Amino acid sequence: MSQQWELLGVRGLAATDETAEEFTGTFLIHRAGSSEPVEAIQVRVKRSILADLSGNLSRLLQRSTRFTPPPR
Numbered sequence: 001m002s003q004q005w006e007l008l009g010v011r012g013l014a015a016t017d018e019t020a021e022e023f024t025g026t027f028l029i030h031r032a033g034s035s036e037p038v039e040a041i042q043v044r045v046k047r048s049i050l051a052d053l054s055g056n057l058s059r060l061l062q063r064s065t066r067f068t069p070p071p072r
Helices: 047-063
Strands: 005-014 022-031 039-046
Touching (some): 039 047
Antiparallel strands (some): 005 022, 022 039
């Protein structure tokens, strides 16, 4: 049986410099439908994954009827 997790937040996602190919940080997750506490998972994420995720999230949010991008 598969488990579902909810991603509640991302903390401290950073790199050693602006040209880094890898970023480290913490995902705050919670097992969906459970009364268990939130877990903090240390992660390493490659730049290529963040770029792919950014594109996918941008397209998803553009199709969302209630999303208004924050001012830059």
